[in-house]
Amino acid sequence: MKDASPAAAPLEIFLSDYTPPAYLVDTVELTFKLHPTKTRVISKIAFRPNPEATDKTFYLHGEDLTLIRASIDGQDWKPYATEHGLTARVPDAPFIWEAEVEISPSTNTALEGLYMSNGMYCTQCEAEGFRKISYYPDRPDVMAVFTVTIEGDEKVKLSNGNDLGDGKWHDPHPKPAYLFALVAGDLVNLHDTFTTKSGREVDLNIYVRDGDLHKTPFGMDALKRSMKWDEDVYGREYDLDLFNIVAVDDFNMGAMENKGLNIFNSSAVLASPDTSTDGNFHRIETIIAHEYFHNWTGNRITCRDWFQLCLKEGLTVFRDQQFSGDTRGHAVERINDVLQLRARQFREDNGPLAHPVRPESFVEINNFYTATVYEKGAEVIGMLKTLIGDEAYYEGCDLYFTRHDGQACTIEDWLKCFEDTTGRDLTQFKLWYQQAGTPRVKVDEAFQDGTYTLTFTQSTPPTPGQDTKDPRVIPIAVGLLNDAGEEIHPTKICEVTDEVHKFRFTSLDAKPIPSINRGFSAPIILEREQSNAERAFLLAHDTDPFNKWEAGRALARDVMVRMVTEDATPDQAYLDGLVAVARDDTLDPGFKAFCFSGPSNDDIQQALVDSGVTPDPTKIFLTGQTLNLSISQAVQDLLPRIYAEMQVTGPYSPKVEDSDRRAWGNAALAMLSRLDGGAQAAKQYETADNMTQQLAALGCLLRAEVGENQNQAFYDQWKDDRLVMDKWFAMQVMHAKLDKAAPKAQAMTQHPDFTMTNPNRFRAVFGALGGNVAGFHDRSGEGYRVMADALITLDKINPQTTARMTTVFDTWRRYDADRQAMMREALERIKATEGLSGDTTEMVTRLLGG
Ligand code: B3K
Numbered sequence: 059m060k061d062a063s064p065a066a067a068p069l070e071i072f073l074s075d076y077t078p079p080a081y082l083v084d085t086v087e088l089t090f091k092l093h094p095t096k097t098r099v100i101s102k103i104a105f106r107p108n109p110e111a112t113d114k115t116f117y118l119h120g121e122d123l124t125l126i127r128a129s130i131d132g133q134d135w136k137p138y139a140t141e142h143g144l145t146a147r148v149p150d151a152p153f154i155w156e157a158e159v160e161i162s163p164s165t166n167t168a169l170e171g172l173y174m175s176n177g178m179y180c181t182q183c184e185a186e187g188f189r190k191i192s193y194y195p196d197r198p199d200v201m202a203v204f205t206v207t208i209e210g211d212e213k214v215k216l217s218n219g220n221d222l223g224d225g226k227w228h229d230p231h232p233k234p235a236y237l238f239a240l241v242a243g244d245l246v247n248l249h250d251t252f253t254t255k256s257g258r259e260v261d262l263n264i265y266v267r268d269g270d271l272h273k274t275p276f277g278m279d280a281l282k283r284s285m286k287w288d289e290d291v292y293g294r295e296y297d298l299d300l301f302n303i304v305a306v307d308d309f310n311m312g313a314m315e316n317k318g319l320n321i322f323n324s325s326a327v328l329a330s331p332d333t334s335t336d337g338n339f340h341r342i343e344t345i346i347a348h349e350y351f352h353n354w355t356g357n358r359i360t361c362r363d364w365f366q367l368c369l370k371e372g373l374t375v376f377r378d379q380q381f382s383g384d385t386r387g388h389a390v391e392r393i394n395d396v397l398q399l400r401a402r403q404f405r406e407d408n409g410p411l412a413h414p415v416r417p418e419s420f421v422e423i424n425n426f427y428t429a430t431v432y433e434k435g436a437e438v439i440g441m442l443k444t445l446i447g448d449e450a451y452y453e454g455c456d457l458y459f460t461r462h463d464g465q466a467c468t469i470e471d472w473l474k475c476f477e478d479t480t481g482r483d484l485t486q487f488k489l490w491y492q493q494a495g496t497p498r499v500k501v502d503e504a505f506q507d508g509t510y511t512l513t514f515t516q517s518t519p520p521t522p523g524q525d526t527k528d529p530r531v532i533p534i535a536v537g538l539l540n541d542a543g544e545e546i547h548p549t550k551i552c553e554v555t556d557e558v559h560k561f562r563f564t565s566l567d568a569k570p571i572p573s574i575n576r577g578f579s580a581p582i583i584l585e586r587e588q589s590n591a592e593r594a595f596l597l598a599h600d601t602d603p604f605n606k607w608e609a610g611r612a613l614a615r616d617v618m619v620r621m622v623t624e625d626a627t628p629d630q631a632y633l634d635g636l637v638a639v640a641r642d643d644t645l646d647p648g649f650k651a652f653c654f655s656g657p658s659n660d661d662i663q664q665a666l667v668d669s670g671v672t673p674d675p676t677k678i679f680l681t682g683q684t685l686n687l688s689i690s691q692a693v694q695d696l697l698p699r700i701y702a703e704m705q706v707t708g709p710y711s712p713k714v715e716d717s718d719r720r721a722w723g724n725a726a727l728a729m730l731s732r733l734d735g736g737a738q739a740a741k742q743y744e745t746a747d748n749m750t751q752q753l754a755a756l757g758c759l760l761r762a763e764v765g766e767n768q769n770q771a772f773y774d775q776w777k778d779d780r781l782v783m784d785k786w787f788a789m790q791v792m793h794a795k796l797d798k799a800a801p802k803a804q805a806m807t808q809h810p811d812f813t814m815t816n817p818n819r820f821r822a823v824f825g826a827l828g829g830n831v832a833g834f835h836d837r838s839g840e841g842y843r844v845m846a847d848a849l850i851t852l853d854k855i856n857p858q859t860t861a862r863m864t865t866v867f868d869t870w871r872r873y874d875a876d877r878q879a880m881m882r883e884a885l886e887r888i889k890a891t892e893g894l895s896g897d898t899t900e901m902v903t904r905l906l907g908g
């Protein structure tokens with residue numbers, strides 16, 4: 059394992075090298091004497107030898123710690139320490155380790171360990187941040203009972219578990235150090251209670267900075283709904299008397315599931331109609347549910363080692379997706395989830411960063427909190443549920459929760475529960491965890507004498523370190539329609555297990571029209587010759603909402619690809635199809651909005667790459683504009699009515715019925731703006747009484763390049779609200795066209811409100827630059843240069859956020875020679891930076907194919 063020897067520098071570590079910890083911990087007592095630059099952390103740890111260990115070396119991780127004193131069983135002791143940890147000769151019997159270290163939270167800009175954000179102390183320990191707080195065996199399979207004392211003048215002092223008063227906390231549930239948390243600051247809180255199904259009352263709090271209290275009720279409501287859902291669906295009850303959430307402005311990701319003390323990026327919990335969009339409300343609800351669900355899938359049952367990360371993350375994403383589906387409607391949620399999966403995970407799986415859901419090796423685990431581990435990990439759970447059925451799935455989960463409660467587990471432990479309850483051999487299914495790459499499934503069909511035969515041929519392209527792949531088990535849901543658009547066969551799950559696998563449907567009157575991979579039952583790429591007439595038919599008739607949308611999307615992609623490659627004009631059948639969708643009053647507004655959102659620049663690029671064409675992002679962008687104008691003209695007559703009908707009256711509510719209407723209404727506004735130069739959008743901007751409407755209008759105006767006044771007014775109105783300002787920063791870069799994007803991003807870094815130390819603000823500008831595909835890839839290469847400069851600067855401040863942002867370069871091999879050369883040069887320049895962090899070094903090395 060990493061740090062196995064005291065002098066070890068960051069090394070590649072391997073799943074196959076796992077060994078159990080030499081010493082286990084029963085109890086940990088921590089005392090914090092808080093000070094911005096000289097916090098003292100005093101630890102008293104009860105160790106005992108692990109009877110199962112083969113290697114008996116006592117090793118404690120520790121980084122950026124100044125050791126003041128240490129003792130073993132009361133005897134002062136001078137350890138041998140390196141920059142990564144220390145070793146000691148210790149008794150082969152239980153003993154007490156005590157140590158005092160000094161740390162400096164206010165200069166900790168990496169935001170790992172104990173740090174300060176706007177004057178408050180907070181922590182982030184997953185994955186390996188606890189070692190920046192105290193010497194400790196910082197690995198998830200060492201679980202201990204923590205008691206914490208916090209000394210300081212702050213009004214609020216919080217840690218995990220139960221509040222013993224006077225800054226003292228006790229968490230009765232043994233946990234790994236990555237779930238440790240501490241918060242101290244002058245905070246205010248919204249309080250509520252939840253009564254569990256067994257009748258226990260749990261105190262709930264959301265702690266925020268003064269002035270943000272009005273942004274907490276939605277989060278509290280989402281928390282209570284999540285607690286109820288987990289009881290109803292998975293039978294999981296909360297297990298402490300207190301559950302605290304704290305909002306923090308400077309945070310590397312969305313949120314963290316620390317036991318009983320979830321810490322949230324303020325963008326992932328604070329919501330108000332004035333300052334948050336429908337999308338923000340949705341995201342907040344999802345993240346609150348996700349972190350809460352970790353209490354069972356992650357905290358009560360954790361991971362044996364970090365290779366098993368998907369054990370908690372894939373499962374918890376799957377659970378939060380189920381919750382969102384139950385809350386907001388399964389059809390639109392599934393489309394949303396698949397859009398994300400394709401945009402981020404398929405892209406990752408198809409490039410230099412491809413890795414299995416359970417990686418075999420890593421250098422820096424923070425680089426593996428990826429779409430593959432999370433979103434593909436969730437898809438794998440979904441496929442398991444589809445293959446064994448709902449009842450067996452929940453039975454297996456119950457067994458998992460009882461058999462492994464309080465343990466640190468592996469994927470093998472998880473799968474065994476389902477093998478034991480179903481009697482099914484899941485060896486082949488396990489390949490989903492082991493093999494990287496998105497399977498491609500070619501579909502051939504034949505019809506003869508009333509029998510319709512579907513032949514599936516699966517293959518997975520090579521990925522780094524994995525040249526060949528074995529066939530996986532792939533559950534493909536298939537429905538059949540007749541040419542009147544009626545279902546003629548119940549949806550069947552075709553379990554594809556071989557490289558070539560045939561399925562027969564008999565006693566049919568005529569060749570059916572198949573609807574394949576309904577609900578996106580498997581995360582695969584279907585390769586199928588399909589006419590646009592058939593796509594239009596499925597768009598009109600498929601009863602599976604996912605495939606109905608999918609048909610429209612495939613049609614749109616084909617139209618765009620032909621416009622790009624053949625300079626074709628927009629396809630009339632496609633435009634007619636969209637007019638039919640717009641007119642169809644039986645369709646949900648949210649679904650219509652999705653149908654009109656069309657494929658992204660990145661989607662089209664992928665489609666071009668698949669057909670052997672080198673994508674030109676500029677041309678794709680300009681073609682998209684032409685198509686969007688044609689679509690707007692095609693539905694022109696309907697737009698005023700759609701727009702008027704979708705206006706929501708009464709006070710703002712984030713409920714799905716209203717947010718879907720706003721989504722469709724604002725899609726109509728975007729089309730109107732292409733025709734009226736932004737006149738309607740300017741009106742909406744003036745009258746908007748919530749952020750969704752205000753921001754949508756501003757977006758239309760900026761896209762039409764007429765929103766200068768509103769842009770300034772927006773800034774003046776919201777300049778004191780950090781979260782709204784993040785939106786404003788992002789809008790400036792997102793809507794800057796082509797060669798204007800990179801200079802705009804650069805200019806935004808000179809704005810007085812820009813700061814490199816706040817990850818949200820950095821991501822607002824540079825995430826928007828990376829997301830502005832045509833701007834980032836402008837042929838001048840300025841996008842690459844500006845991005846590389848920013849990453850080189852940020853790496854010294856915050857390696858984790860830097861490393862993550864390098865993924866904007868992951869498609870570099872897809873482009874023409876000039877762009878490739880410029881991107882390679884940018885990556886090499888980052889890599890050659892003196893003192894570059896291990897996090898970023900690993901990423902750019904993998905990106906370059908090293
Ligand atoms: N478990 C955390 C992620 C920690 C990331 C560390 N780099 C949040 C989540 O997945 O719920």
Ligand code: ZN
Binds near residue numbers: 348352371374
């Ligand atoms: Zn998670």
